[in-house]
Amino acid sequence: MTLWNGVLPFYPQSRHAAGFSVPLLIVILVFLVLAASFLLILPGIRGNSRWFWLVRVLLSLFIGAETVALHFSAAWSVGRVSTNTSYKAFSTARVQAHIGLHVGLDGINITLTGTPVQQLNETIDYNEFFPWRFGENYAAKYAEALEKGLPDPILYLAEKFTPSSPCGLHRQYRLAGHYAKATLWMAFCLWVVSNVLLSMPAPVYGGLGLLLTGAFELFSVFAFATISNVPLCPLHLGSSALITHYGAAFWVTLATGILCLLLGGAVVSLHYARLSALRTFLDQSVKDYGSPAKGSSPLILKNPLHKQFGASDLTISTKL
Known part of the structure; x- marks a missing residue:
């Protein structure tokens, strides 16, 4: 691992939080x-x-x-904490930051925002998405994050949701989301x-x-x-604990x-x-319901063919 424009350990540029889904x-x-x-x-x-x-x-x-x-x-289950924590692997540098965990139906978003944003000669503003939807491999996404050298707090939280984690969060959250x-x-x-x-x-x-x-x-x-059935898995970041709740x-x-x-x-x-009240609200005419309106009376019209063919009289509903 080498320096790259002053960013540790080998990130080509700082990651910025996504503005909106x-x-x-x-x-x-x-x-x-x-x-x-x-x-x-x-x-x-x-x-x-x-x-x-x-x-x-x-x-x-x-x-x-x-x-x-x-x-x-990504706001089905959320958690946020402000803490002083280690920043990158193979470095003793620590940063003051807000760390957020946002669980959705398709995966998790982990945010890391420095307070202030400019620390250690770089912009600390990350938003990383780890999917578990069908066709996506969460473990592969986590391995890719390791290769990129994402900050320690993001890797720590992402590791808790891996299939191999003893916390068991991945299976329960993934099934609940599906x-x-x-x-x-x-x-x-x-x-x-x-x-x-x-x-x-x-x-x-x-x-x-x-x-x-x-x-x-x-x-x-x-x-x-049903995620409430998952045993409580402590999420410690620095000296603080991140606690999630329904979003x-x-x-x-x-x-x-x-x-x-x-x-x-x-x-x-x-x-x-x-x-009648329902009919008024839905703005449907009287004829839609097949009943004569109030104020109407049946009018019997003689059928001229009645005597010849024995046809019955016609009854028509008309307005008075």
């Missing part, structure tokens, strides 16, 4: 474009139904965007189906679709929560699942208790 940004932009497109046509909707459509569409887009975006979030992703994709498919059914004459089935969407959202939360993605998914259950339950309840 590109897939996550794409998902958010797509749903923002859909929301903006709807807001442009909103003034063309007349009457109070305009506000009913606003609530319906924005709520639906929020649920869909959240379900897709959280696949790419099951959570599968149930989230199922929730997204049911969200699409429920939107279609809510636009049909029988919205009760759309309400049932929302109930199933919420159920699968909660299944993903429960699947990821924003976990709680947002839980809240969205509960929201879907409430919305689905409301639709089903209104279908049987207050059909």
Whole structure:
């Protein structure tokens, strides 16, 4: 190992933290474009139904965007600590830094940010991703990090999640992430189906679709929560310990699942208790439900062919 422009041990340049997850940004932009497109046509909707459509569409887009975006979030389980720790292998130099661990469904992100950022004549600002999704080899990624000579705190945390680590974190987190992703994709498919059914004459089935969407959202939360079965593995960095807890993605998914259950339950309840209120909210016409509107009476028209062919009279519902 040799010096390279003053960076130890052989890093060609300092690593800088990634600003944002590109897939996550794409998902958010797509749903923002859909929301903006709807807001442009909103003034063309007349009457109070305009506000009913606003609530319906924005709520639906929020649920869909959240379900897709959280696949790419690294905030399912997070931990952060500030400590004074060793920096590089084969060096006694120590740095003061913030160290963060962000566990997602596809892998882990480990961040290292110096306080201040400029220490030891270099910029200490790292963000390293170690994947365990299908088709990725976590052990190979860790070996590559060793060859690059990443800072000690990053290698220490990454080593705890290797398949050979006695902590057993890799298998449990990897399986939890796979099951959570599968149930989230199922929730997204049911969200699409429920939107279609809510636009049909029988919205009760759309309400049932929302109930199933919420159920699968909660299944993903429960699947990821199985990481609590992993024995506590201490993560000591310098004189401090890093403790993880459920992150924003976990709680947002839980809240969205509960929201879907409430919305689905409301639709089903209104279908049987207050059909007219549900019909008003969904902005569906009376004829969609196959029943005459209030204020109408049946008008019997004589069929001129009745005497010749014995055909029955025709009954038509008309406005008084």
